[in-house]
Every structure is written in structure tokens, then in C-alpha cells.
Amino acid sequence: MYIMARSRRMLPLAIVSGILIMGWALRMGGLWRGIDAGMPSHPDEAKQVRAVEQYLRGNLIFYAGNLFYDGYPYGLNCVDAVILKPLLAVRAGWARLTNPAETPIPEPSLTAWVRGLRVFYGILVIGLGMAIVRRMDGAAWRMWLAGLLMAMAPVSVAVAHSATGDMGVDLLVSVMLLILVATVHGSLMGLLPVAGLAAGMAYACKYNGLLAVLAIGVYGVLEAVRTRRVRPMITSLAGAVGGFLAGVVLLTPGFLLDPKVTWRNMVANLAFIRDYDASEAVLAMPWLQQVARGFTNQMPRLVSGLGWGVTLLAIIGLLVAMVDWWRIRQATASDEPAGRMATLRVAVLVFPFLALGISVATKPEVQPFHFSYLQLPLVIGAVSGCAALARRGRFPALVAGAILLLEVTPSALVEHWFWTRPDNVQWHATMVPTLFNGREPAVPGREDLRNLTLEGNNVPVFRNRHRVLRSEFVGDWRRIQQAPVPTVPYPRDDGWIFLNGPVFPRNDRLFKVDADTVRRKDLAFHGPPGSLSFGFRTASYPAWIELECGGFRCVTNLPAQSQVTVMAGIPRTFRAPSGMTTNPPVSFATLTVKVQGGDAWVEVLADARQQMIFDWFGGIATPPEADVLPRDAGERLDMEVQRCRFVDENPGHAMELDAVDTERFRVCWPDDAMVLPAGSYMVEAWLNAERGTTVDLALEAYPKGVWEPIPVLSFDGAGKVRIGARFTKPYAPYRCRIVATCRTGRARIHGLSVRPDTARLVHDLNRWRETGGKPVWLKRVPDGEVEPVPAWDRQVQFENGVRPVAVKFPDDMTAGQRLRLTCELVPGRDRVTDLNEQVVFIHLLQGGKQVAALQFPLMWAFESAGIGRPLELAGVEGLSPGEYDVRLGVYSMRTRKRWAITGQDADKRECRERRMVIGKTRVLP
Numbered sequence: 001m002y003i004m005a006r007s008r009r010m011l012p013l014a015i016v017s018g019i020l021i022m023g024w025a026l027r028m029g030g031l032w033r034g035i036d037a038g039m040p041s042h043p044d045e046a047k048q049v050r051a052v053e054q055y056l057r058g059n060l061i062f063y064a065g066n067l068f069y070d071g072y073p074y075g076l077n078c079v080d081a082v083i084l085k086p087l088l089a090v091r092a093g094w095a096r097l098t099n100p101a102e103t104p105i106p107e108p109s110l111t112a113w114v115r116g117l118r119v120f121y122g123i124l125v126i127g128l129g130m131a132i133v134r135r136m137d138g139a140a141w142r143m144w145l146a147g148l149l150m151a152m153a154p155v156s157v158a159v160a161h162s163a164t165g166d167m168g169v170d171l172l173v174s175v176m177l178l179i180l181v182a183t184v185h186g187s188l189m190g191l192l193p194v195a196g197l198a199a200g201m202a203y204a205c206k207y208n209g210l211l212a213v214l215a216i217g218v219y220g221v222l223e224a225v226r227t228r229r230v231r232p233m234i235t236s237l238a239g240a241v242g243g244f245l246a247g248v249v250l251l252t253p254g255f256l257l258d259p260k261v262t263w264r265n266m267v268a269n270l271a272f273i274r275d276y277d278a279s280e281a282v283l284a285m286p287w288l289q290q291v292a293r294g295f296t297n298q299m300p301r302l303v304s305g306l307g308w309g310v311t312l313l314a315i316i317g318l319l320v321a322m323v324d325w326w327r328i329r330q331a332t333a334s335d336e337p338a339g340r341m342a343t344l345r346v347a348v349l350v351f352p353f354l355a356l357g358i359s360v361a362t363k364p365e366v367q368p369f370h371f372s373y374l375q376l377p378l379v380i381g382a383v384s385g386c387a388a389l390a391r392r393g394r395f396p397a398l399v400a401g402a403i404l405l406l407e408v409t410p411s412a413l414v415e416h417w418f419w420t421r422p423d424n425v426q427w428h429a430t431m432v433p434t435l436f437n438g439r440e441p442a443v444p445g446r447e448d449l450r451n452l453t454l455e456g457n458n459v460p461v462f463r464n465r466h467r468v469l470r471s472e473f474v475g476d477w478r479r480i481q482q483a484p485v486p487t488v489p490y491p492r493d494d495g496w497i498f499l500n501g502p503v504f505p506r507n508d509r510l511f512k513v514d515a516d517t518v519r520r521k522d523l524a525f526h527g528p529p530g531s532l533s534f535g536f537r538t539a540s541y542p543a544w545i546e547l548e549c550g551g552f553r554c555v556t557n558l559p560a561q562s563q564v565t566v567m568a569g570i571p572r573t574f575r576a577p578s579g580m581t582t583n584p585p586v587s588f589a590t591l592t593v594k595v596q597g598g599d600a601w602v603e604v605l606a607d608a609r610q611q612m613i614f615d616w617f618g619g620i621a622t623p624p625e626a627d628v629l630p631r632d633a634g635e636r637l638d639m640e641v642q643r644c645r646f647v648d649e650n651p652g653h654a655m656e657l658d659a660v661d662t663e664r665f666r667v668c669w670p671d672d673a674m675v676l677p678a679g680s681y682m683v684e685a686w687l688n689a690e691r692g693t694t695v696d697l698a699l700e701a702y703p704k705g706v707w708e709p710i711p712v713l714s715f716d717g718a719g720k721v722r723i724g725a726r727f728t729k730p731y732a733p734y735r736c737r738i739v740a741t742c743r744t745g746r747a748r749i750h751g752l753s754v755r756p757d758t759a760r761l762v763h764d765l766n767r768w769r770e771t772g773g774k775p776v777w778l779k780r781v782p783d784g785e786v787e788p789v790p791a792w793d794r795q796v797q798f799e800n801g802v803r804p805v806a807v808k809f810p811d812d813m814t815a816g817q818r819l820r821l822t823c824e825l826v827p828g829r830d831r832v833t834d835l836n837e838q839v840v841f842i843h844l845l846q847g848g849k850q851v852a853a854l855q856f857p858l859m860w861a862f863e864s865a866g867i868g869r870p871l872e873l874a875g876v877e878g879l880s881p882g883e884y885d886v887r888l889g890v891y892s893m894r895t896r897k898r899w900a901i902t903g904q905d906a907d908k909r910e911c912r913e914r915r916m917v918i919g920k921t922r923v924l925p
Helices: 002-028 045-056 075-098 110-137 140-152 154-160 166-182 188-205 207-227 230-250 259-274 287-306 308-331 337-362 368-390 394-419 424-435 608-616 631-642 758-771 858-864 908-913
Strands: 448-451 468-470 496-498 510-513 517-526 532-538 543-549 552-558 563-569 586-597 600-605 647-649 655-658 666-675 679-701 710-729 735-744 746-756 803-808 812-814 819-826 838-846 849-857 871-873 882-892 916-924
Touching (some): 002 110, 002 394, 110 154, 110 166, 140 368, 140 394, 154 166, 154 287, 154 368, 207 230, 287 368, 308 337, 308 368, 424 468, 552 563, 679 758
Parallel strands (some): 812 916
Antiparallel strands (some): 448 468, 510 600, 679 735, 838 882, 882 916
């Protein structure tokens, strides 16, 4: 019994805690985004954070000579500074205590601190809202419903993401409403001035806080009418006015230190804010026409942001409250708590509608973001509306509550979805310099290359604004959509993939997924989504890939240095945020890719042409089905491709090459390697060489593995020069780098550039289509010394499904000399864990006794598959002439355990010893 009673007592606390945690999670999602890049969630953040910094330094008065700053309300920043000062001091003291001899850890951005406080204030608002409903209505379910609605309200979530003063109005209006509730059982004379103080402080945080006095005024007037006691009420309201003025002064130090300038700036700023962002045509309208426009044009946007269902039920709650107040007024004129509560309910519920009406009637342009302080009184009204419906039975109240939650939940999820994604404004700011060797035209033209818009009129106002990609280098991009050249991954990771417009040499639809990680990309379709394909590529390591997108799921195991295309079809699910007003409408699908084993590269292919180009430069022989380009387009297209960025390295300091100094004998570019598909390329390097200097450039696999370097250029000369060459390469090695080797002399390399040889590629592809002459670069692996090896025909495999496809140990060998052997293994469907720890071993046995062992990384065997090039290993010393049995297996360097062997052709001894028979060899004298 005790346990059951305790559980019943703990349940309400658990529900309230869950509501607060939900509100915290929604407000924390994407809270820090844009801080490092200097991309604010709201342009007012800069001045608000600057004000906090000034207050922390003790500067209570500061001017910028600009109405964007001067005369602006900074009341909440006073509160921020009071809270942050001890917090920052404690943090600094702790850093000195724990790291006395080390450099102090860097201070987090002040913007991050201020945004974090906004989340804290937002949680307080939810808690205050539940307390108000509990004191007004009593029933726990109404408190929980109000808490849920406030926790998920999109406007309240948006305000918590910006370091602005709007949250101050939300918080202090909530405090004011709680004080008004306290007047029901307290003294009007003692508490109304305190409520006025809270309203004045709200005004000091944001000028629309002035409208908070409406709730106090309506309460005072209606209570005077109900009780027929005017004089005491006038005294109480006068006290509230005094409290209001005290609140303004308390959070506006300028009124005490420089009242004349502060007042002048405030009046000027109010006029500035009133007409801000309004067109001349709107300002020239007659006042009544402006009011009509506000109610027909602005009001629907505000109500949509605050919630149509919440507003409708708040109207019902207000009407019922007014009827109840009228009945109580006729019944008694005393000031007992029941009468005061009826008056208070009308005052609280009518307050948001009066504030909305005055705002749209007096300001030409408004945004839902700035009316978040009305969300709580509207929610209180909606809950009162549900309570009124409950008088007629539980079912109407349950239906009304369900409608409210069904309305707010999808909106909250959409808001959270967008908050946790990067802002398209940041994407747009970096896209042009990342893609092109040029700039975006200052004057917008018709040459829009891509639509980057993600939302229409959203609640946060400044998130995902309308953006398009333009460039002064337009050329044929809009017509051809993708040039027939290889592409490299877009170097930035911004989260979005826009599936409209051209595909550029730096391909923003191509991205890398590191081994043993999960990557998420969000696809944006401007228009109905089309059929998709996905291209996968690997480099030196095999990869096990799992992909999900729009209801499509696939699992692929891909060998090293290979690629494959997977047809997905039209995404069956995609996101379309409510209230979207973009044209064309934008829909979304989330792409999730999980890779294990080795790194993988994924490209989203939106049409057949993109898939065809992907196949060409992956070494897959699929001849062009139609003209790649008109014959006269080669030179013009080559110029357009050169204007696009591809691979360019310009380090902060020159790289030294010195034939004498072994540490400077060679340098590699880029440091972290690049991916380079099959194709024809041009390379340029900027050198400053001494007389008699010889520098060789070659293409080297990364990591080296089994590949031989591909020669690119040999330079012999002196002086400041720019050297260049054309070279071709097959698909493999996909991940590679340029290696500069100094054979004689000394040189400095200042930069490197690699770009597609467009004219050669177009010529080769057209000739391939016309004559069937396959381009030399359209291969998967480079030519090499190939020794024919019979295919492995035994049905035997190692664990994880790894199986041999070609194994050949030399028939004859000489002790101490290097060995050339073939060992090609392919991975199975089950992924190999700890790939870099696995080793292939070869044992030499004589008379059943092991006498020698060789080993090499399993990766070499994976890379060798399909190449036909033998591996070279160091020879074995101390072997006497004679015949030896050869065994092969795989083991883990970490666990020291051999891999199991299975298969219908595996004999019992092989399975027991975990090494398979691969033949015999003879050691020559």
C-alpha cells in the first residue's frame, strides 16, 4: 500500500519533469549552430551580446551613433550579466585550480552563454505557465496540457534559439500573470504594483512589453465594475503605474545615468521600429487602410504561428469566462476569491487578443517571432476552453485536447527538424567561392543556377531565408546540367543536398563516409521528387555499406577500388513543412549511410545522364548513348570547367625539396590525399628552383598498398616557373596524392592545381561513340606486369565469407631473394571487424613441420583482387634446398587467433589447423 501511495504521489512529479525535459530538448536542438561561422539566428543577436559584454565590463551606458543600437531595449541583458558574472568567475577559478601550470582553456563564445540562458528562461516560462494554470483551474490535467503545449509551441522554441530580448518579455509577462493570480487571495494594493513592476521590466526587455499593462488595466477596470469600488481600484492601478515606471528604470540604467539622451533615443527608436521593413507604398496608405491591411494580411500569419487551434479554443474560453464573470457580477458585489478569479480569467484571456489587435493596427509589418509572449495567455485560454467543454462531458474535452496536440506536435517536429539542420544562409555564403574561381554577381540576373530555398515564411523569420545560387560564370551550365568530366567531393560538409540545378566538378551531391561511421544528408526537392540512384565508390579498403532514403534500403558489400550503382526509384516518403509557401514547393527526404570496413564515397544520381557520367569515370565501359556535346562545344566547355574549382592546394608556406636532405627529399599533396576518378587531367605546380634542379611528379596511391606510382611529369630547370602536364589515369587508385621527388638540386613548391582535361575527355568520348575506340583512361586498374594465374576453383572460404579468387605461390624460389606471389581475396557479405589488424600468413612446411613463415596485410590481398599484379615480399633466409608444402591463412594481430575455414572442399585437417593448402614450392640451391 505504501509503495502504491508513493507511486501515485510521484506520478505528477514525473509528468511535470517529462514536460520540462521535452521543452529543454526542443530548445537545445541546433542551439549552437551558426556561432562559429558568425551566422546569427536573428540579426538582433549582435547588439544583445554586445550589451552583455558591456555590462560585464561595468559599462552601464554605451552608444554607437546608430538607431539599430541606440535606444534599443537591453533590459534582459542586465539580467544576463548579473547571472553570468559569478558563473564566469567560478569557471575561471576552477580552470586555474585544475590547470595551474597549463594554458587556461578557451572561453566559450559569449553568444553561446547568452543563448544557453534563453533556454533556461524558456524552461522557467513553461514551469510558470503550469503553476498559473494550476492556481487558476486546479485540475492537474489542465496544468499538464498547458505545459505540453508550451513545451512544443514553435514560437516559444524559436525565441529560445536567439540571443534576443523577446525571451525577457515571455519570462516577465509570465511572472506578471502569476502575480495577478496571487492577487486573488492577496491584497490588490500590495500586489498590483508588483505586477506593474514586472510589466515595466518586460518593456525594458522589448518595447512590445508595454502591452503587458493591458492585462493589469483590464483586471483593475473589470474588478472595479464588479465590486462597484472605484476609488480603491484607482489607487491600486496608480500603484501599478508606479511599479511599471520603476521596472523600466530598474533594467534601463541610462534613465538614471543619462536620462535626456536615453529618452531621446528611445522615442526615435520606437518610431524607427514602427516603420521598419515597411514599403513606401504601405506607409503612404491612409491609416484605416493600413489597419484593414493589418487584419487581413498580418493577422493570419500571426495566428498561424501561435496556433489556429489554440486561438480558437482561447476564444471559446474567453467567451465562457465573460459569461461566468457576468453571472458572478449580478450575484454579488463582494471581493471574495471566486469573484476575483472570474475577473482575472477574463483579463488574462482577453489580453492576447487586445495585444494582437493593437499591434497589427499600429505596425505595418509584424512577425510571429515577436509575439511569443502571447503564447502562454493563449494556451491558458485554450485550456480554459477545454475545461469549458468538459462541463458537457469528458468526450468533447478529450477531442479538443487531442486536436490541440495534433496541431502542435507536427509543427514542433518540423521546427526541431530544421533547427538541427544547417542554415541555408550559411551554405549560400560559402557555396560560390567553394565552387567557382569567381564571385556572385552583385545585381541579380536571370542566370539562377540553383534554388537553395528551404522554407517559406517561417516562425523564426531569419532561418532558411530565400536564397539562390548565381555566378558570373554561367556559360552552358544551365543547358548541359553536368559536364562530361570527373567530379570530386564538395569539400564542405553542410548537411544539405539540393537536387536541382547543375552538377559541378566539385560535386555537392558526392560526399565521403568515413569507415565505421554514419552520415546523414537531407535531400531537398524543389518540385515533385524524381527517381533516384546512388553511386558507391571505394578506395584501398573494401566497404560494407547500408543506405536508407525515403523508404528505400539497401545493403552492399563493395570490394576495394571499385564502384557500383544502386537503383532506388522515387522516394516514397518526404517531408513538406506545414505553412510552406515556396514556389515550387520544397519536399525533403533524409539519406542515412552507414559504412564499415573502409571509407566509402556516395553520390546521389538524379537522372540517367548523371548515372552515365558516374559510370564512365569509375572505369565501367558503357559507351555514350547519344552525343556527349556538339563538336564545337569543346573549347567553350573547357573554359567553363576551368572557371570551376577542382583540386587546388595553396599552403600557407612553401614546401621545401632538397635532393641532399633526406627529410626534404619528397613532399606529398594534398596532405590528407584526394580522390581522383578515371579520366584525363592537367596538373600545374608553382616552383622556385635552383640551377640544376630535377623534380619528378607522380601519382601515388594512399595508402601505398600494392600500387606502383603513375608518372606525371619530370621537370629539369631553374627559376620561378609554373610547370604543367597532361596525364591519364584509370579508376584505381581512387584515393591518391601527387608526390614531388627531388633527384638533384633544391626547390620550393608554392602551390598545386589539378583539373579535368575537358577537351581531351570530350574528344575521347565522342570518338568512342562514333568508332568504338575505347579511351585509354576508361579502365578500372592500371596496366602492369600481369602473370596469368588460374582461377581458384576450390569451394573453400575463411570466416566472414572472405574467399580466395586467385592464389599462386612460385614453383621455385631461392633463399633470401624477394618473392613474387599472387594472393587475391574478396570480402563476403559479413563485414570484417578491425580490418587493419588482420594479416595473411603463409607457412612453409617440410616433413609436416613448419620451418618458415611470411605475412602481409589482409588489405593487400583485397586490393590485389582483379589487378593481376603479383605481390613482392622479402625473401626467407636460412632455407635448405628441397621441396616444401605451402599453407595460407588469416589471423588477427590483436587476438592472435586464426580465422576459421569452411566450405565443401575444405578437408578436416585444414579446418582443424585453420590454414589451407595452396601447393608446393622448391627451394633451389
